[in-house]
Amino acid sequence: MSRFFDLVSKTARDMPAYIPAPPGVFTEGSPQLLRLDSNENPFGPSPRAVEAMRSLLPDTNFYPDDNCSGLRHKLAAHHGLPEDQVLITAGSTALLAILCQTLLAPGLNAVTSERSFIVYSLAAHATGAQLIKAPMRDNGFDPDALLAAIDSNTRIVFLANPNNPTGSMLDAFAIETFIARVPGHVVVVLDEAYIEYAAHFASLGEFTLPRSLDYVKLGAGVVVLRTFSKIHGLAGLRIGYGLGPAELLNYCARMRNTFSVCSMAQAAASAALDDRGYIQRVVESNALEAQRLAKELTGLGLRVAPTSANFLYCDCGELANKYTAQLFDMGIVVRPLGAWGAPTAIRVSIGTPEQNQVLLSAIRSFVS
Ligand SMILES: Cc1ncc(COP(=O)(O)O)c(C=O)c1O
Structure with missing residues (x-):
């Protein structure tokens, strides 16, 4: 038994851990990653x-x-x-x-x-x-x-x-x-x-x-x-x-x-x-890119749910974890949804037009 197991509250013992990002994302010195995993604003702050x-x-x-x-x-x-x-x-x-x-x-x-x-x-x-x-x-x-x-x-x-x-x-x-x-x-x-x-x-x-x-x-x-x-x-x-x-x-x-x-x-x-003005530019880009990305990903065989936000829920069947790992190897981070009880799905944040192009090219390279 570990030293603190009996000391901490039952609530703390029973708490599941939250994993905000895959290992490597916040490691100092690791190469710059394209982070499409946390629904952040890809244009930066105003x-x-x-x-x-x-x-x-x-x-x-x-x-x-x-x-x-x-x-x-x-x-x-x-x-x-x-x-x-x-x-x-x-x-x-x-x-x-x-x-x-x-x-x-x-x-x-x-x-x-x-x-x-x-x-x-x-x-x-x-x-x-x-x-x-x-x-x-x-x-x-x-x-x-x-x-x-x-x-x-x-x-x-x-x-x-x-x-x-x-x-x-x-x-x-x-x-x-x-x-x-x-x-x-x-x-x-x-x-x-x-x-x-x-x-x-x-x-x-x-x-x-x-x-x-x-x-x-x-x-x-x-x-x-x-x-x-x-x-x-x-x-x-x-x-x-x-x-x-x-x-x-x-x-x-x-x-x-x-x-x-x-x-x-x-x-x-x-x-x-x-x-x-900044807010308007961001929502307009997001709506255009949501439509484009959803269409292209659907063409690549992913089942994409309609979105009202800045990310896409994509069902990739049994390939969800494989796609996540392959994208990570290519420097792109997306979120696998096994912890949400959706092991066949990934969530992809909608990036800038250039970032979305990088994502699409990456997926195309291993799907075809
Ligand atoms: C539904 C929902 N609520 C709240 C938040 C978190 O917001 P905050 O960064 O203000 O804590 C998120 C972030 O992903 C979210 O998806």
């Missing part, structure tokens, strides 16, 4: 965000504003909500963990779908609670299955919209009817990490975008999560936020780590929010 960070460099001897006052004020105005309905955290994953610590405990549970964001499981299990995974329908969340999984011990239902890793989306009508049927003892967490990409697809007439903030404005038990990691290209800075009932967010705020959102992140996020 130049305005970079400038905001640069101008703060001499001031990093000071602690950050723990309440993120400036950014909070700006986000409240941006979304038409009072400031006490906005909570900024070190990435939206931090808020997922805080929501679980605030609402869950051993004996309680959260509900989500199978093949959804892996952090829901980690955050729920870290509190000693259970995560119930409802079955999917057509690679997407099934509202009826989620409702059927809810019991008297459920406190949270996590709904990623668009969903990671399948890229599926529930539209305005589906969300409206779902929220109306969720019992009052359950908080609905609408995780909208990819909403800007989805909004662009919706503007092309593909579906009606859910009016998620309306539920927050109407005082429903709904927390909408947003992040600066995706469209704003600031994943390395760790900043995201939630919009929800003031009373619940106030409890969550008490559970935060002090000074967890650094001053660089606050300044960069604020500048990024203002750069509408």
